Amino acid sequence: MVDIGPGNRYGLSFQHNAVCRMTRTVIIGNGVAGISCARRLRQLDVEESIAVISSESEYFFSRTALMYVYLGHLRWQDLEPYERKSWHQLGIERVLARVTQIDFRARNLQLDTGQTMGYDRLILATGSIPNRFGWPGEDLQGVCGFYSKQDLEYIEGLSPGIRRAVIVGGGLIGIELAEMFHSRNIPVTLLVREPEYWNSVLPVEEARMISAHLRKKGIDLRLGMQLREMEGDVDGRVCAVLTTEGERIECNFTGLTAGVRPNIDWLIGGPLETDRGILVDPFLQTNLPGVFAIGDCAQLRNPVEGRKPIEAVWYSGRKMGECLAINLAGRKAPYDPGIWFNSAKFFDIEYQVYGSVLPNPAPGTDSIFWQHPAGDRSIRIVYDSTSGSITGINLLGLRFRHEVCDKWLREGAQIEYVLSNIRLAFFDPEFFPDFAPPLLDAYLTKTGKQLRLHAAGKLAEVLRFLKS
Numbered sequence: 001m002v003d004i005g006p007g008n009r010y011g012l013s014f015q016h017n018a019v020c021r022m023t024r025t026v027i028i029g030n031g032v033a034g035i036s037c038a039r040r041l042r043q044l045d046v047e048e049s050i051a052v053i054s055s056e057s058e059y060f061f062s063r064t065a066l067m068y069v070y071l072g073h074l075r076w077q078d079l080e081p082y083e084r085k086s087w088h089q090l091g092i093e094r095v096l097a098r099v100t101q102i103d104f105r106a107r108n109l110q111l112d113t114g115q116t117m118g119y120d121r122l123i124l125a126t127g128s129i130p131n132r133f134g135w136p137g138e139d140l141q142g143v144c145g146f147y148s149k150q151d152l153e154y155i156e157g158l159s160p161g162i163r164r165a166v167i168v169g170g171g172l173i174g175i176e177l178a179e180m181f182h183s184r185n186i187p188v189t190l191l192v193r194e195p196e197y198w199n200s201v202l203p204v205e206e207a208r209m210i211s212a213h214l215r216k217k218g219i220d221l222r223l224g225m226q227l228r229e230m231e232g233d234v235d236g237r238v239c240a241v242l243t244t245e246g247e248r249i250e251c252n253f254t255g256l257t258a259g260v261r262p263n264i265d266w267l268i269g270g271p272l273e274t275d276r277g278i279l280v281d282p283f284l285q286t287n288l289p290g291v292f293a294i295g296d297c298a299q300l301r302n303p304v305e306g307r308k309p310i311e312a313v314w315y316s317g318r319k320m321g322e323c324l325a326i327n328l329a330g331r332k333a334p335y336d337p338g339i340w341f342n343s344a345k346f347f348d349i350e351y352q353v354y355g356s357v358l359p360n361p362a363p364g365t366d367s368i369f370w371q372h373p374a375g376d377r378s379i380r381i382v383y384d385s386t387s388g389s390i391t392g393i394n395l396l397g398l399r400f401r402h403e404v405c406d407k408w409l410r411e412g413a414q415i416e417y418v419l420s421n422i423r424l425a426f427f428d429p430e431f432f433p434d435f436a437p438p439l440l441d442a443y444l445t446k447t448g449k450q451l452r453l454h455a456a457g458k459l460a461e462v463l464r465f466l467k468s
């Protein structure tokens with residue numbers, strides 16, 4: 001549907017562009033990357049027609065909060081961060097359709113509705129799709145990933161009849177799915193290939209903490225175990241999962257959450273250069289003139305040192321969208337991913353990571369690790385063993401102030417300075433015990449050096465520090 005009309009300051013509607021030649025920017029994908037780009041273009045007052053096409057949903061929604069609709073904490077409309085009328089006011093058209101083909105030479109899109117659509121500039125922001133590895137039975141009913149609005153609706157519809165769910169893959173999405181079923185008292189088996197939960201990303205101490213937490217929650221966690229195939233019943237519905245270790249686990253739902261990959265299959269083999277994702281330069285430009293790619297589907301040809309060419313996370317999508325808008329508005333600004341940040345929740349345990357924290361320490365680095373005796377909170381600060389500059393912070397069960405961590409990491413603050421001033425980073429200190437003394441004790445135990453605590457962490461001190 002194309003609903004732009006009179007009453008917005010961007011003039012004539014998209015269909016009327018043949019009459020009034022304004023640059024037409026078309027964005028495929030209304031996720032965080034595409035929408036951040038569209039909205040930032042408007043903030044920059046770029047006079048052009050903007051249309052956003054999505055086959056998933058009419059309005060932008062917060063994908064990271066999908067689970068909360070299932071949990072009953074939010075309604076669907078709560079996932080939409082912008083008022084519906086704002087799209088019209090901003091002159092951003094919404095088109096609910098799937099793009100089935102792109103004629104890059106004629107600058108024309110074919111939609112599954114039978115319509116065609118021309119463009120001057122095309123932005124590909126098509127996101128990810130859940131990985132499938134050709135497992136036998138992966139197309140049975142009751143087998144799906146958890147990525148889209150449609151996945152959520154499918155899972156919701158099946159839920160009353162699920163007696164056991166098997167979830168394959170111990171990442172961030174798998175654990176969300178486990179929490180969702182757990183909230184409805186549906187028994188869950190979680191198959192994880194690694195020796196501990198998410199040990200491909202988390203250092204082993206943190207990975208063990210989360211494995212223990214999952215078991216405490218009643219999740220049947222099977223470590224070091226992989227999916228071989230899914231067995232179907234006479235109606236073509238999944239009835240069991242077989243593992244490579246020879247186990248057969250009866251279930252009537254299987255969640256495939258073994259990672260995601262760029263949603264670009266339909267673009268492969270054409271003139272657009274692709275690898276695992278759509279290849280882009282530092283200005284997010286593809287090999288084709290007037291065609292750009294952002295978000296989960298984009299692969300940087302030359303990522304900055306220490307960063308991955310594809311970073312399928314919310315914050316990177318938003319940054320890419322905003323960066324592209326600045327470039328389209330006429331300023332040359334290469335994409336700068338900033339300090340790596342990610343956050344999630346493992347049932348009740350919050351997770352934050354800043355900078356580089358690897359599962360196995362990188363050569364030449366060391367870390368200070370403190371864990372609460374209850375096993376539900378921990379702090380790890382990674383630093384360069386020669387220079388003493390901190391390079392990463394990993395938190396479980398508590399939150400630090402983003403701006404403070406970002407500044408320490410950007411400026412390469414010294415580990416002893418950071419530890420002595422750690423209270424500057426505490427978020428909501430009034431709700432948590434003071435973790436500074438035990439953290440300094442961890443440093444004393446490791447190095448034999450005693451440190452003094454400086455900052456008390458008052459807001460005025462924090463603001464002074466951020467300005468310094």
Ligand SMILES: Cc1cc2nc3c(=O)[nH]c(=O)nc-3n(C[C@H](O)[C@H](O)[C@H](O)COP(=O)(O)OP(=O)(O)OC[C@H]3O[C@@H](n4cnc5c(N)ncnc54)[C@H](O)[C@@H]3O)c2cc1C
Pocket residue numbers: 028029030031032033034053054055056057063064065066067097098099100125126127128146147148172173176263294295296297311312313314315317342343344345
């Ligand atoms: C359950 C879940 C939890 C997550 N939690 C976190 C988290 O805690 N922290 C974090 O950083 N990240 C998280 N992520 C990842 C994060 O949501 C993604 O990195 C981000 O949403 C990607 O944004 P995007 O704009 O690149 O693409 P998407 O949000 O995937 O949007 C792409 C859109 O394009 C549409 N599209 C694709 N092809 C076509 C076509 N041919 N025609 C029309 N439309 C098309 C798709 O249907 C989709 O709507 C989570 C993801 C999921 C699924």
